[in-house]
Amino acid sequence: MPKRVLIVDDHQNFRELARRLVEAVGLDVVGEASSGAQALLEERRLRPDIVLLDIQLPDFDGLTVASSLSLLPAAPAVVLVSTRDASDYGPRVRQCGALGFISKAELSAASLAAMLSE
Amino acid sequence: MTTIRRRVLQAIVLLVLALASLVELEHFWLPTIDRPPIRVLDDLIPGYAFALAGLIAWSQRHWNRVGTLMVGIGLGLLLGTGPVPTSSPLGEQQNFLGDAWTFFQLVFGLLWAVALFHLLLVFPEGRFVSRLDRQMVLSLYVVVPVSGLALGVLALVPNQSIDAYLGPASDRFAAVGITLVATFVYYLGCWVLGLGLVIHRWMRASPARRRSMSPVIWSLIPIVLAWLGPLETAGPMVIWGVWPRLVLVTPLLLVALPVGFVVALLRSEHEMSSVGDLVVKLSDGMLPEQLQPALAKTLHDPSLEVLYWLPTLARYADLNGETQSLPAPNSSRAATVLGDPGGPVAALLYDSSLRNEARLVDTAAAAVRLALENARLQVQLRAQLDEVQQSRMRLVEAADSERRRVERDLHDGAQQQLVTLLLSLQLAKAEAIRSSDSKTARLLEGSIESLRQALDELRSLARGIHPTILVEAGLMPAIRSLADRCPIPIEVTGELDRIEPKMETALYFVAAEAITNAVKHSKGQRICVNLCRSSGWASVDISDDGIGGADLSQGTGLVGLADRIAAVGGRLNVLSSHLNGTTLHAEVPCG
Numbered sequence: 256m257p258k259r260v261l262i263v264d265d266h267q268n269f270r271e272l273a274r275r276l277v278e279a280v281g282l283d284v285v286g287e288a289s290s291g292a293q294a295l296l297e298e299r300r301l302r303p304d305i306v307l308l309d310i311q312l313p314d315f316d317g318l319t320v321a322s323s324l325s326l327l328p329a330a331p332a333v334v335l336v337s338t339r340d341a342s343d344y345g346p347r348v349r350q351c352g353a354l355g356f357i358s359k360a361e362l363s364a365a366s367l368a369a370m371l372s373e
Numbered sequence: 374m375t376t377i378r379r380r381v382l383q384a385i386v387l388l389v390l391a392l393a394s395l396v397e398l399e400h401f402w403l404p405t406i407d408r409p410p411i412r413v414l415d416d417l418i419p420g421y422a423f424a425l426a427g428l429i430a431w432s433q434r435h436w437n438r439v440g441t442l443m444v445g446i447g448l449g450l451l452l453g454t455g456p457v458p459t460s461s462p463l464g465e466q467q468n469f470l471g472d473a474w475t476f477f478q479l480v481f482g483l484l485w486a487v488a489l490f491h492l493l494l495v496f497p498e499g500r501f502v503s504r505l506d507r508q509m510v511l512s513l514y515v516v517v518p519v520s521g522l523a524l525g526v527l528a529l530v531p532n533q534s535i536d537a538y539l540g541p542a543s544d545r546f547a548a549v550g551i552t553l554v555a556t557f558v559y560y561l562g563c564w565v566l567g568l569g570l571v572i573h574r575w576m577r578a579s580p581a582r583r584r585s586m587s588p589v590i591w592s593l594i595p596i597v598l599a600w601l602g603p604l605e606t607a608g609p610m611v612i613w614g615v616w617p618r619l620v621l622v623t624p625l626l627l628v629a630l631p632v633g634f635v636v637a638l639l640r641s642e643h644e645m646s647s648v649g650d651l652v653v654k655l656s657d658g659m660l661p662e663q664l665q666p667a668l669a670k671t672l673h674d675p676s677l678e679v680l681y682w683l684p685t686l687a688r689y690a691d692l693n694g695e696t697q698s699l700p701a702p703n704s705s706r707a708a709t710v711l712g713d714p715g716g717p718v719a720a721l722l723y724d725s726s727l728r729n730e731a732r733l734v735d736t737a738a739a740a741v742r743l744a745l746e747n748a749r750l751q752v753q754l755r756a757q758l759d760e761v762q763q764s765r766m767r768l769v770e771a772a773d774s775e776r777r778r779v780e781r782d783l784h785d786g787a788q789q790q791l792v793t794l795l796l797s798l799q800l801a802k803a804e805a806i807r808s809s810d811s812k813t814a815r816l817l818e819g820s821i822e823s824l825r826q827a828l829d830e831l832r833s834l835a836r837g838i839h840p841t842i843l844v845e846a847g848l849m850p851a852i853r854s855l856a857d858r859c860p861i862p863i864e865v866t867g868e869l870d871r872i873e874p875k876m877e878t879a880l881y882f883v884a885a886e887a888i889t890n891a892v893k894h895s896k897g898q899r900i901c902v903n904l905c906r907s908s909g910w911a912s913v914d915i916s917d918d919g920i921g922g923a924d925l926s927q928g929t930g931l932v933g934l935a936d937r938i939a940a941v942g943g944r945l946n947v948l949s950s951h952l953n954g955t956t957l958h959a960e961v962p963c964g
Contacts (some may be wrong), residue, residue, distance in 0.1 A: 269796070273796070279800075279803060286677075302898070338788040338832070339841055340832065341842065342857060343842050343845070344842060344845050345846025346846065347845065347846065357797075359792040360792055360794075360824075360828045362796065
């Protein structure tokens with residue numbers, strides 16, 4: 256059974272492309288969210304295995320969402336994405352409990368598959 | 374009141390004084406059984422003392438009602454308590470005149486005491502400070518003459534003319550007694566309450582006001598003794614034998630009040646000489662900071678403040694350049710504005726009781742006029758510097774805010790669209806590979822690579838405009854991130870917690886610029902960045918082992934950095950010598 260993915264980003268174009276990329280590596284996209292609050296609600300409702308999470312969100316940032324998700328009993332694996340570099344966010348990227356970070360410019364079926372296989 | 378009218382009135386007063394003296398002195402030649410000739414002095418001396426003190430006050434402070442009241446008291450004493458001829462060598466004519474004079478005295482004879490009460494309540498400003506004061510005084514001005522009139526009618530008018538209306542003599546005398554007692558009780562009550570109010574106000578007054586009231590307050594003690602004089606029941610004092618002797622001089626003790634007032638006036642004149650001391654101090658050289666204390670000392674008002682008019686900013690400011698305003702009319706503070714035809718120069722703010730010392734205030738103000746003008750220029754300079762400093766800080770903050778906005782716009786706009794395009798190309802490339810179209814796949818791969826480079830450059834540009842990490846994580850991680858991307862090794866040492874964002878931004882751009890300069894110009898092999906916080910200052914030191922030669926006075930880059938640091942209240946030092954590397958030290962306040 257393919258792993259279930261929730262995509263969180265405030266840009267619809269990116270969410271559509273990310274869905275196709277994720278599906279290209281054989282994963283099942285079960286939902287989308289456009290804000291941090293919606294991401295937490297959808298996670299509770301859909302219980303995905305993986306959350307593809309943008310850092311720059313309109314309400315609270317993806318790092319805060321990742322920290323909240325990492326405290327759940329059956330925490331999903333969080334893959335952070337951003338147009339910026341991980342170095343632009345300092346040590347919080349490592350400390351927020353996420354599985355890893357992929358720059359949006361580097362996001363591809365291969366990079367996603369490599370991170371998930373780690 | 375014009376000067377001529379005042380002079381005419383003063384002449385009339387002097388004439389009345391002379392006539393009153395004649396009336397008094399007449400009694401000296403026509404002694405009565407119960408009033409020896411020498412007691413004429415009891416009326417003459419206090420009367421003259423009040424009248425003369427009043428005339429002095431009138432000429433010195435003609436705008437103040439105090440002088441008028443004192444003249445009135447003096448005349449009242451001379452006329453109202455004058456002799457009552459009881460035997461006459463001139464027969465019935467003289468008796469009629471004697472009765473008329475007694476009647477006049479009954480009606481108006483005590484008005485001097487009401488005027489004295491009035492004077493005490495309005496001293497030193499010459500106007501009532503409360504409605505209660507006004508009501509008490511006005512009521513006494515009515516009650517005392519009216520009761521005197523009633524007494525006169527009942528006691529002096531021939532019996533047969535009023536018996537028909539007022540009943541027999543025994544009833545009239547009972548009515549006289551009741552009128553006397555009622556008037557006396559009301560009169561006494563007003564005096565006790567009024568004196569209580571005056572002493573209470575004196576005790577709670579500001580230093581300047583208390584100083585101006587004090588001579589009169591102290592002179593109240595003999596006044597009260599004088600007033601108590603007729604009450605020869607002061608037990609212990611009688612036993613000690615003091616009282617009978619005191620009673621002999623009690624009327625003369627009334628002199629104390631005009632003396633007290635003259636003392637207050639003379640003190641004011643004496644204080645004029647302290648203006649001379651002020652002028653001497655000014656000639657020795659006085660800093661603007663010393664001006665206010667010197668004026669406060671000269672005018673005996675510790676609360677005195679000097680405000681300076683800033684024409685360019687159209688407002689008053691204190692010595693520190695902070696905005697101040699003049700007191701409202703009728704407040705406990707008063708102001709004298711000093712100016713020239715060009716407008717105000719400065720304003721003196723002082724206790725309102727100094728309004729009575731207008732001549733002293735004006736003289737002192739005139740003495741310090743030039744010094745005030747100089748001080749005003751200094752205050753104006755300070756205020757303008759303060760404005761410039763604040764304006765510079767606002768400019769820097771606005772520039773930083775604009776940088777953050779541009780970085781955010783780049784991130785949300787161009788970068789986001791390019792990323793979306795990149796992902797689309799990647800999907801297209803995957804589709805081309807799946808359909809075995811290797812030529813298209815190669816073309817797409819080339820485009821993807823170019824787009825990645827463009828995105829990298831754009832990200833680098835955005836980071837240079839305003840680094841996200843500075844906002845996200847603070848100065849220390851931001852400099853470590855800077856070090857990570859630097860082509861030559863950077864050692865970051867020290868420790869610095871989060872400080873105010875504008876301070877972090879100022880230090881960050883100094884470090885970024887210094888690192889860029891070191892990479893471009895120093896030809897060094899190593900850069901060290903040290904951050905620390907000590908004694909309310911956060912500092913960053915950037916040093917390289919290059920060829921040196923950096924100079925703060927040359928080149929706009931370092932000057933711009935120095936300006937940016939100065940705008941947030943910090944300092945920048947550059948230490949650079951030939952072949953010995955360069956060290957930049959920047960520090961900013963951090964509470």
